[in-house]
Amino acid sequence: MSGHGEPVPMVARKGGRLAGVAAIPGDKSISHRALILGALSVGETRVTGLLEGQDVLDTAKAMRAFGAEVERTGEGAWRVHGVGVGGFAEPEQVIDCGNSGTGVRLIMGAMATSPIAATFTGDASLNGRPMARVTDPLALFGARAFGRAGGRLPMTILGAEDPVPVRYATPMPSAQVKSAVLLAGLNAPGETVVIEREATRDHSERMLRGFGAEVTTEVTSEGRVIVLKGQPELRGQVVDVPRDPSSAAFPVCAALIVEGSEVLVPNIGLNPTRAGLYETLREMGADLTYENPREEGGEPVADLRARFSPNMKGIEVPAERAASMIDEYPVLSVVAAFAEGRTEMPGVKELRVKESDRIDAMAVGLRACGVEVDEGEDWWAVEGRGPAGVAGGATVESRLDHRIAMAFLCLGLATEAPVTVDDAGPIVTSFPIFEPLMRDLGASLTRAEG
Numbered sequence: 001m002s003g004h005g006e007p008v009p010m011v012a013r014k015g016g017r018l019a020g021v022a023a024i025p026g027d028k029s030i031s032h033r034a035l036i037l038g039a040l041s042v043g044e045t046r047v048t049g050l051l052e053g054q055d056v057l058d059t060a061k062a063m064r065a066f067g068a069e070v071e072r073t074g075e076g077a078w079r080v081h082g083v084g085v086g087g088f089a090e091p092e093q094v095i096d097c098g099n100s101g102t103g104v105r106l107i108m109g110a111m112a113t114s115p116i117a118a119t120f121t122g123d124a125s126l127n128g129r130p131m132a133r134v135t136d137p138l139a140l141f142g143a144r145a146f147g148r149a150g151g152r153l154p155m156t157i158l159g160a161e162d163p164v165p166v167r168y169a170t171p172m173p174s175a176q177v178k179s180a181v182l183l184a185g186l187n188a189p190g191e192t193v194v195i196e197r198e199a200t201r202d203h204s205e206r207m208l209r210g211f212g213a214e215v216t217t218e219v220t221s222e223g224r225v226i227v228l229k230g231q232p233e234l235r236g237q238v239v240d241v242p243r244d245p246s247s248a249a250f251p252v253c254a255a256l257i258v259e260g261s262e263v264l265v266p267n268i269g270l271n272p273t274r275a276g277l278y279e280t281l282r283e284m285g286a287d288l289t290y291e292n293p294r295e296e297g298g299e300p301v302a303d304l305r306a307r308f309s310p311n312m313k314g315i316e317v318p319a320e321r322a323a324s325m326i327d328e329y330p331v332l333s334v335v336a337a338f339a340e341g342r343t344e345m346p347g348v349k350e351l352r353v354k355e356s357d358r359i360d361a362m363a364v365g366l367r368a369c370g371v372e373v374d375e376g377e378d379w380w381a382v383e384g385r386g387p388a389g390v391a392g393g394a395t396v397e398s399r400l401d402h403r404i405a406m407a408f409l410c411l412g413l414a415t416e417a418p419v420t421v422d423d424a425g426p427i428v429t430s431f432p433i434f435e436p437l438m439r440d441l442g443a444s445l446t447r448a449e450g
């Protein structure tokens with residue numbers, strides 16, 4: 001959906017401190033999975049706290065197209081009546097996943113072992129992203145993919161008539177690839193095995209277990225070996241979606257760089273496969289505390305309190321931490337610009353195939369704002385300006401990428417001159433209330449003339 005409308009230029013400027021409590025919407029990764037597993041279950045799934053961002057709304061629409069009943073019953077409250085494993089109907093229309101890599105890749109997995117065809121498309125960003133990473137393993141189940149050159153959308157998947165189980169080692173750290181294989185494995189007989197060298201977010205494994213599938217994870221010398229027993233009967237569940245740590249990153253990071261700020265962000269999931277940013281910020285010397293740490297729905301949760309931190313230092317972010325903070329590098333690079341010394345970010349090749357090439361998008365925009373950035377194919381580094389501060393004063397491109405838009409809007413709250421983002425429209429994909437939430441904290445965000 002994003003990118004289909006008129007651009008929404010937005011200006012961020014230095015104002016007063018940021019202060020208050022930020023109620024973050026539901027986790028995007030968990031929201032997609034709740035709808036998809038609800039659709040693959042027998043009976044009713046009730047979801048509360050669902051992220052009502054465009055990415056997730058596109059997945060809800062897709063689940064209807066495959067035959068599930070999906071209904072909104074209140075704010076963040078949804079009801080899914082599933083068709084059961086193997087029960088997907090053939091969609092009558094093209095499935096438009098908008099801007100969402102997670103949506104399209106997980107849904108391709110979920111339908112690839114049913115004897116149906118489906119054609120997928122997306123916006124200009126999604127149609128430029130690589131799909132062979134999922135269609136290669138799905139071919140092992142017996143599914144066939146017909147897309148554009150380079151394995152791009154639009155693409156038709158012909159599901160396997162007679163699926164076989166698969167053993168697959170993911171060639172890149174990707175929860176989307178892992179999840180596509182596990183979802184395909186649901187309708188294959190026998191055991192489907194995914195091996196990942198580095199741990200990626202484990203929401204699919206956790207939720208599959210919650211819906212009644214047998215899924216085991218063992219750490220071996222090969223890495224994490226995840227085994228799913230095929231053809232389970234999944235049963236509808238009650239899912240309370242935790243708040244999204246990737247969205248929380250924006251008010252937290254803004255508070256660290258805007259003078260005098262103190263922001264409380266309650267109830268944030270700190271699943272270790274997602275919390276790498278917060279560990280990194282603390283290592284940089286951020287005044288960031290975890291209050292009231294507890295367990296909720298089997299996940300570690302805490303309230304985050306972030307205060308203005310003028311004495312942060314650049315660090316080398318361990319490459320093995322990359323998967324646990326992969327979506328947070330854009331906003332980390334903004335914080336790094338205000339720290340003293342260089343922040344090195346190795347092992348992040350995956351950033352080049354997100355909604356945009358995030359290393360390039362951030363490097364170009366940061367340089368325009370007076371920050372030095374070095375980059376290689378799978379690493380980048382930001383020279384922090386420390387007490388010298390960051391000039392700003394540029395118009396930067398968001399490139400159909402919500403995280404780039406939000407990262408630069410946070411930057412502009414602390415630069416000497418305002419920062420303009422050419423199109424803040426994509427923010428609706430993951431954080432539809434970003435603008436009012438940041439304004440309530442005191443941020444000066446204004447819509448500019450196009």
Ligand SMILES: O=C(O)C1=C[C@@H](OP(=O)(O)O)[C@@H](O)[C@H](O)C1
Binds near residue numbers: 030
């Ligand atoms: O599985 C998921 O929900 C996601 C996995 C990550 O992508 P990759 O699996 O491509 O790394 C992440 O960037 C994306 O925002 C959400």
Ligand SMILES: C=C(OP(=O)(O)O)C(=O)O
Binds near residue numbers: 099430
């Ligand atoms: C990479 C992201 O999402 P997706 O891959 O689902 O488009 C993101 O939200 O930062």
